[in-house]
Every structure is written in structure tokens, then in C-alpha cells.
Amino acid sequence: xxxxxxxxxxxxxxxxxxxxxxxxxxxxxxxxxxxxxxxxxxxxxxxxxxxxxxxxxxxxxxxxxxxxxxxxxxxxxxxxxxxxxxxxxxxxxxxxxxxxxxxxxxxxxxxxxxxxxxxxxxxxxxxxxxxxxxxxxxxxxxxxxxxxxxxxxxxxxxxxxxxxxxxxxxxxxxxxxxxxxxxxxxxxxxxxxxxxxxxxxxxxxxxxxxxxxxxxxxxxxxxxxxxxxxxxxxxxxxxxxxxxxxxxxxxxxxxxxxxxxxxxxxxxxxxxxxxxxxxxxxxxxxxxxxxxxxxxxxxx
Amino acid sequence: xxxxxxxxxxxxxxxxxxxxxxxxxxxxxxxxxxxxxxxxxxxxxxxxxxxxxxxxxxxxxxxxxxxxxxxxxxxxxxxxxxxxxxxxxxxxxxxxxxxxxxxxxxxxxxxxxxxxxxxxxxxxxxxxxxxxxxxxxxxxxxxxxxxxxxxxxxxxxxxxxxxxxxxxxxxxxxxxxxxxxxxxxxxxxxxxxxxxxxxxxxxxxxxxxxxxxxxxxxxxxxxxxxxxxxxxxxxxxxxxxxxxxxxxxxxxxxxxxxxxxxxxxxxxxxxxxxxxxxxxxxxxxxxxxxxxxxxxxxxxxxxxxxxxxxxxxxxxxxxxxxxxxxxxxxxxxxxxxxxxxxxxxxxxxxxxxxxxxxxxxxxxxxxxxxxxxxxxxxxxxxx
Numbered sequence: 001x002x003x004x005x006x007x008x009x010x011x012x013x014x015x016x017x018x019x020x021x022x023x024x025x026x027x028x029x030x031x032x033x034x035x036x037x038x039x040x041x042x043x044x045x046x047x048x049x050x051x052x053x054x055x056x057x058x059x060x061x062x063x064x065x066x067x068x069x070x071x072x073x074x075x076x077x078x079x080x081x082x083x084x085x086x087x088x089x090x091x092x093x094x095x096x097x098x099x100x101x102x103x104x105x106x107x108x109x110x111x112x113x114x115x116x117x118x119x120x121x122x123x124x125x126x127x128x129x130x131x132x133x134x135x136x137x138x139x140x141x142x143x144x145x146x147x148x149x150x151x152x153x154x155x156x157x158x159x160x161x162x163x164x165x166x167x168x169x170x171x172x173x174x175x176x177x178x179x180x181x182x183x184x185x186x187x188x189x190x191x192x193x194x195x196x197x198x199x200x201x202x203x204x205x206x207x208x209x210x211x212x213x214x215x216x217x218x219x220x221x222x223x224x225x226x227x228x229x230x231x232x233x234x235x236x237x238x239x240x241x242x243x244x245x246x247x248x249x250x251x252x253x254x255x256x257x258x259x260x261x262x263x264x265x266x267x268x269x270x271x272x273x274x275x276x277x278x279x280x281x282x283x284x285x286x287x288x289x290x291x292x293x294x295x296x297x298x299x300x
Numbered sequence: 301x302x303x304x305x306x307x308x309x310x311x312x313x314x315x316x317x318x319x320x321x322x323x324x325x326x327x328x329x330x331x332x333x334x335x336x337x338x339x340x341x342x343x344x345x346x347x348x349x350x351x352x353x354x355x356x357x358x359x360x361x362x363x364x365x366x367x368x369x370x371x372x373x374x375x376x377x378x379x380x381x382x383x384x385x386x387x388x389x390x391x392x393x394x395x396x397x398x399x400x401x402x403x404x405x406x407x408x409x410x411x412x413x414x415x416x417x418x419x420x421x422x423x424x425x426x427x428x429x430x431x432x433x434x435x436x437x438x439x440x441x442x443x444x445x446x447x448x449x450x451x452x453x454x455x456x457x458x459x460x461x462x463x464x465x466x467x468x469x470x471x472x473x474x475x476x477x478x479x480x481x482x483x484x485x486x487x488x489x490x491x492x493x494x495x496x497x498x499x500x501x502x503x504x505x506x507x508x509x510x511x512x513x514x515x516x517x518x519x520x521x522x523x524x525x526x527x528x529x530x531x532x533x534x535x536x537x538x539x540x541x542x543x544x545x546x547x548x549x550x551x552x553x554x555x556x557x558x559x560x561x562x563x564x565x566x567x568x569x570x571x572x573x574x575x576x577x578x579x580x581x582x583x584x585x586x587x588x589x590x591x592x593x594x595x596x597x598x599x600x601x602x603x604x605x606x607x608x609x610x611x612x613x614x615x616x617x618x619x620x621x622x623x624x625x626x627x628x629x630x631x632x633x634x635x636x637x638x639x640x641x642x643x644x645x646x647x648x649x650x651x652x653x654x655x656x657x658x659x660x661x662x663x664x665x666x667x668x669x670x671x672x673x674x675x676x677x678x679x680x681x682x683x
Contacts, residue, residue, distance in 0.1 A: 246577070
């Protein structure tokens with residue numbers, strides 16, 4: 001198992017005739033993702049990288065059974081594209097675009113929830129279930145199938161950390177980029193709930209940063225009696241207060257936004273917090289080990 | 301993008317809120333002719349127009365009782381700096397009689413999945429030391445329900461006539477924030493005058509710069525902001541790079557906000573200090589994109605070494621390596637550069653960097669250790 005995405009998702013690419021869309025058609029297909037259709041208004045009836053192109057999502061879904069969409073269109077077109085996919089019945093929609101106005105993210109989140117669809121984005125590399133399928137532009141070689149669920153606010157930080165996990169022999173069930181924006185399609189809390197119910201996921205690695213409230217949700221989960229082991233890395237220890245560090249959500253506006261506050265909140269809840277990037281695989285190991293120890297103690 | 305107070309108030313006025321009738325004095329005009337035609341009723345509030353917070357406590361708001369005091373106050377405010385920022389203008393407003401100062405804001409909250417309204421019955425400069433404001437999570441604008449906000453305020457604001465006015469203002473602000481792509485609209489204080497009016501005496505409005513494509517005024521404000529920056533920084537901002545100046549000596553050219561912060565933290569872990577947060581990922585990953593980043597760090601006398609750390613997914617690393625090679629060939633600075641490129645097509649990187657006699661570090665920690673060592677050894681500017 002994995003969360004949201006595996007070999008059974010029938011995927012369409014919105015914006016398949018663009019540069020990123022065309023690249024994705026080859027790259028995602030090569031990884032094993034079932035790409036069944038592309039959408040590009042006005043280009044219906046053509047074929048891109050062996051994938052049939054439709055004018056709209058509705059007809060693509062009807063004719064190919066697509067149930068999942070990955071969106072590669074410019075920021076100004078994302079709202080329209082995602083709403084179209086959701087209303088056409090897609091159960092999962094991924095939009096990687098950054099520079100999306102937050103009001104559009106709010107609207108997308110509301111429409112997706114009303115239609116019972118999952119939305120991953122914006123400002124994310126996407127989602128990958130290693131060995132099964134990927135929806136996004138993360139470098140495939142960093143990942144290996146296994147039991148660690150990874151949640152990340154930052155794209156390239158997730159490549160870096162997953163490569164470290166993979167080198168340490170710790171494969172991943174699913175790696176989800178929840179994105180660096182304040183309003184997210186899928187929040188840390190929602191991703192944790194999915195990992196909690198996924199039998200393949202043994203432990204969760206959370207990659208966070210200063211600012212925002214996602215870490216509160218992670219601490220809340222880690223503090224539950226039935227929680228799976230949680231490890232975390234929080235970046236931005238050296239960031240000055242009052243300055244936005246690239247991501248719209250990464251800003252120390254109050255004490256609670258700081259590295260120290262987040263790290264101690266997570267530690268107090270029983271999360272294994274890495275002191276830095278180089279410790280990331282080690283804290284996942286120790287999270288797994290502490291659970292084994294607890295089990296052994298419980299079974300005597 | 302934070303608007304100056306007087307710009308924010310202009311927006312509030314256009315949304316139907318009451319704001320004091322003010323006069324804006326531009327830094328270039330000083331008091332000169334600006335007041336000639338205006339009959340001023342004293343006392344007035346003289347307010348420095350700066351983007352930083354804590355202005356009131358730093359003496360950026362002055363009361364003037366006469367024309368004499370007014371011109372002295374204006375002069376003084378134009379000479380002053382607030383958190384290193386010179387006021388670009390001064391706003392002169394009638395000094396209002398105050399019965400009570402309230403706090404009202406609309407902002408984005410991840411837990412609400414959208415907008416949230418915050419209200420405190422005691423606003424003003426001490427808002428942060430008081431109890432936290434009441435919070436009404438709205439989500440999207442069309443979710444605003446008068447009766448829900450009334451419930452939230454039931455025990456917080458006992459003056460029911462005032463409460464109804466506040467709710468009606470909040471409803472308008474939520475709708476306006478959505479229509480005008482504001483990520484924060486904060487009115488502190490919202491003043492209740494003895495005649496029962498609610499007047500926005502301060503305004504902090506943050507516009508969403510990603511919405512520039514559908515708002516001419518955001519687009520123009522961003523262009524103006526970029527134009528005000530020093531040349532080298534301006535050229536970086538024109539490439540969409542994100543830059544925050546820090547006080548160390550290891551210059552960092554990086555990709556992705558999270559990775560940039562991770563590299564900063566690692567620099568400190570290895571005993572060094574980062575000179576900046578410089579995320580080049582939103583811009584073009586070509587020579588054209590990286591050139592201004594190098595130009596800025598090369599010209600910065602504090603920077604002793606440059607660390608390039610990029611882990612690309614959608615960014616193909618042979619393209620970044622090619623850009624590094626081109627820049628190395630044209631650079632005149634002799635500041636050392638340490639490279640750590642990883643990600644898509646990284647196997648093509650080493651031979652490209654070898655052409656300029658550079659090596660690519662496999663691990664970020666090795667690159668950081670090398671950069672910190674070079675910074676510590678000291679780099680001498682060539683005479």
C-alpha cells in the first residue's frame with residue numbers, strides 16, 4: 001500500500017503540450033505511472049509522446065477512465081484547470097505550480113473538499129509512491145520502495161532527505177510534498193491521517209520549516225497513544241525574524257514560528273527531531289528502534 | 301507586498317470605510333508648497349510612512365499643536381530611521397478624539413484553510429502584550445456568516461451596537477480582501493470616537509504579489525519596489541530570485557526555500573556564518589539567471605567564498621553546470637566557489653565542471669565544510 005497514489009491510478013496530464021507536460025509524459029511513464037490521457041484545449045485529437053490528447057478533462061475521463069490529474073499549466077490557469085479536473089470526477093489532482101495567488105488556493109481547497117477529491121499542491125514537486133508511480137518532477141533515483149512515509153513543505157529538501165534515507169536502506173511508502181504555501185490542498189494533519197491508516201507505512205518523517213502551524217498538527221499526532229513513530233527535521237534555525245524566507249509561509253512573526261519553539265514542541269510530543277540535515281536518516285532509525293523497544297517491553 | 305499606511309487607507313476608503321482626511325507629504329517635497337492651500341485644524345498626528353512594524357513605539361508618530369511644531373516634526377521624521385528605513389513620505393491627519401481603540405484584522409490562516417477574522421476589544425500599540433484576539437475562521441469569502449461571527453464575539457464585545465458595526469465592517473473586509481488579493485488587512489487601531497463612529501486610524505495591508513497578473517496596481521507596486529533597490533539586487537529581483545541579507549561571510553547561491561535554509565543551518569553547524577539567503581529556483585536556471593547572483597555576491601565585500609548548492613528535480617543539472625561554466629569563464633572576481641549540484645542528470649555534471657578546473661561535491665556537508673574552511677582561511681581581495 002501507499003497513500004493516494006499507486007499503480008492503479010489512471011492519470012491524465014493537463015497542459016501536456018507544454019514544456020513541463022511533455023517532459024512529464026515521458027518521465028512519469030518511464031517510472032511506471034499509468035498515463036492514459038493528456039488535455040490541451042484546442043489540441044484534442046493529437047498525440048503527444050504516444051498519449052492521446054483531449055480538449056477537456058470530462059471527455060478524457062469518459063474515454064480513458066482517467067481518475068487522477070497532474071496539472072502543468074501557468075499559475076494564472078491553475079485554478080480553472082484544477083476545478084475542471086475535480087468536477088470531472090478526478091479523485092486526486094496534483095498541481096505543482098508555485099506563484100499561485102493564495103485566494104486561488106483557498107478556492108481550490110474548498111472545491112476539492114466539496115467534491116471529495118484529494119488535492120496536492122500548490123508549490124510542490126508533487127507526490128511519489130516509490131516503485132509504483134510518481135506525479136511530479138522529483139528525481140526518481142533518490143527514492144526506493146519501503147516503509148517510511150515522508151511529508152515535506154519543501155521540494156528540494158525532500159529530494160535531499162529521501163536520497164539520504166535511500167542510501168541508509170530506508171525505503172519510502174509515499175513521499176508527499178504538501179508545499180510551502182500557507183493554504184495547502186493537503187495539510188500535514190491530513191497526510192498524517194492517511195499514513196496512519198496505511199499498513200505499509202511503519203514510521204513518518206516530517207520535513208518542516210519555520211513559520212506556519214503545520215508543526216502543531218505533527219506534534220498533536222505524535223502525542224497520540226496509537227501514533228506511528230514520527231521523526232522530523234525543521235530547517236531555518238539561522239533565519240532572522242520578520243523576513244520571509246522564500247516560501248510565503250516561512251516567516252518568523254512570533255515566538256511560536258521559531259525553530260526552537262517548533263523543535264521543542266515536537267520533542268515534547270515524542271518526535272525524534274534531527275539536529276540537522278546530516279542526522280535525518282539516524283532519527284528515522286531511532287524512531288523505528290524506539291517503537292521496537294516499546295513493543296518488546298510490552299510483550300515481555 | 302506591504303503597502304504604506306497612506307496607500308492602504310486609500311484602499312480602505314474605496315471600500316467604504318471611514319478613514320481620517322489626511323495629507324501626504326512626499327520625501328522630496330518636504331513641507332514646501334504642499335500645505336499652502338490646505339487649512340489645517342490642529343492638533344494633528346504626523347506619521348512616518350515606513351514598512352516596518354513598531355513605529356509608534358519608536359517615535360514615528362508625533363502630535364503637533366501648531367504650524368511651527370508641524371514643520372519641525374516633519375523635518376525630524378524625514379531625518380529619522382526606523383529599523384534602518386528612511387520614511388518615503390509623512391502623513392498628516394487630524395488628531396481624533398478617542399473613546400476606545402479596537403483591533404480588527406483579516407488574514408490568511410492555514411488552520412482555517414483560508415481567511416480568518418481577528419478582533420480584540422482593546423487595540424493599539426499594546427495589542428501584542430494583551431490577551432490573544434478572538435478568532436473567527438472563515439475559509440473562503442463566501443463562507444462568511446454574520447451569525448457565526450456574532451457567536452464568536454458574544455462574550456468578547458459586550459457593546460452590542462458596536463459589535464454589529466464591527467461585524468459589518470469585517471464582512472466587507474473579507475469580501476474586499478478576496479477581490480483585491482490581500483493576504484492581510486489589519487486595522488489597529490480601529491477607533492471608536494465619542495460620536496460613535498468607527499474610524500481606521502492605521503492600516504496595514506499586504507497584497508499578494510503572485511496576483512500581479514490580475515491587478516495592475518500590485519504589478520506597478522512591485523515594479524516600483526524593485527526599482528528602488530540598489531542595482532545589483534535589482535537585477536537579482538528581476539530574475540525572480542529571493543534574497544535576504546544575513547550577517548555572515550559564506551555567500552550562498554541555492555535552489556528551493558527549504559534547501560536554502562538547510563544549507564544555511566549546516567553552514568552554522570560547521571562553524572561558519574551564512575552571508576545570505578539567496579534562492580534562485582524561481583528564475584531561469586541558465587547563465588542569464590545565475591549571472592546577477594554571482595555579480596551581487598562578488599561585489600559584496602563581506603562575502604569571502606561562494607557556495608553553490610542546488611538539488612534539482614524539474615531543473616536539469618547539466619544545464620545548471622553549463623551556466624556555472626559560462627559564468628566562471630566571464631567572472632573577474634577571484635573569490636573561491638564551491639559546488640554541490642545534485643538531482644536530475646547529475647551524472648553529466650562532473651565533466652562540465654572539470655572544464656573550469658572545479659569539482660562537484662557529492663554531499664552537501666563536504667561542500668559546506670570546504671566553504672567554511674575557505675572563509676576562515678581568509679580571502680584577500682586582489683590589490
